[in-house]
Amino acid sequence: MFKNIRTLALTTAIVSATAVSAFAENPMVGGAAMYADKNIVENAVNSKDHTTLVAAVKAADLVETLQGPGPFTVFAPTNAAFDKLPDGTVETLLKPENKDQLTKILTCHVVAADAMSDAISKMIADDGGEHPVKTVGGCTFTAMQKDGKIMLKDGQGNVATVTIADVDQSNGVIHVIDTVLLPAS
Template sequence: MKTIKTLSILALSTFLFVGCGDKKKEDTEATEVEDVMEVEEVEEVTPNIVEVASGNDNFSTLVAAVVAADLAETLSGEGPFTVFAPTNDAFAKLPEGTVDTLLLPENKDQLTGILTYHVISGKFEAAAVVDAITNNDGKFTVTTVQGGTIDLSLNDGNVVLTDAKGGSATVVIADVAASNGVIHAIDTVVMPK
């Protein structure tokens, strides 16, 4: 009987010892998994101008034009840029066949000129644009990356762009954030000289 008691105590001790070892092993494995999960958590990054536009169906024509003009890399660069981005509806206002013609390889220079006419160096959010217009007697002229100028003004609280040909576009969505600048969606394609 004494032997059975001794064997029982030994068996119980072994069981407890192994059980505690398993608990430590589980704790260690759980800590390792948590450590790996912490490492795998990636800091959320704001997409650049091209990525933002590519992620929005309203800019699919603009994105196709940017790709055709080989401007995707430039507009994905450090910047900062302010882009007055025509929506698909803005491109649809152009005479029939204009977009298809501009997308042809032989018209790349013309397309590049039109697209860069919609871009300003620097990041100008809506409040800064409105302040500039207000502080300059209701009209503020900006120089585009293309080299031409666009006049900015206000109409019923909305920012209006007047292009070199006298055409106008209205900002319909302001301050779309990007890592390398800001996008303001416009309802009409503006044209350089």
């Protein structure tokens, strides 16, 4: 009987340690746990730092797409990134008549691949310090690295820094960024 209790206790400890280590692999985003077995939308809705992005994804009817099998790499701007846009920009983009423009901007934050930061860093290094990043929205941004941080320059010269990298998802990866990337004018 005691042997079974010890075996049960050991098994419980191993399962608990495995669950904790699996959980620890993903960083917290916006005060919320991010689960590798959930998709991009399921995780994003829990981040208090991404409420504007989630609202925009809903307004652009991209929820179903980003819940799909992917793989997707999403460069996810925070609420503070959206706040850096000129006054009224977000409100204007969220209007139904601007859905195409909103969709273009959002899909320019998505790459049709599962690109973790080490792979992006290698591509940057292999290309001599800058790597073109082609998005599903038809934009091409320039990935570069400074002080160990991955940065993306958009078609208008804006530079976004990855502030939280490698948030693993069931259908790809999220990299949190501090600036909204925009298509070339």
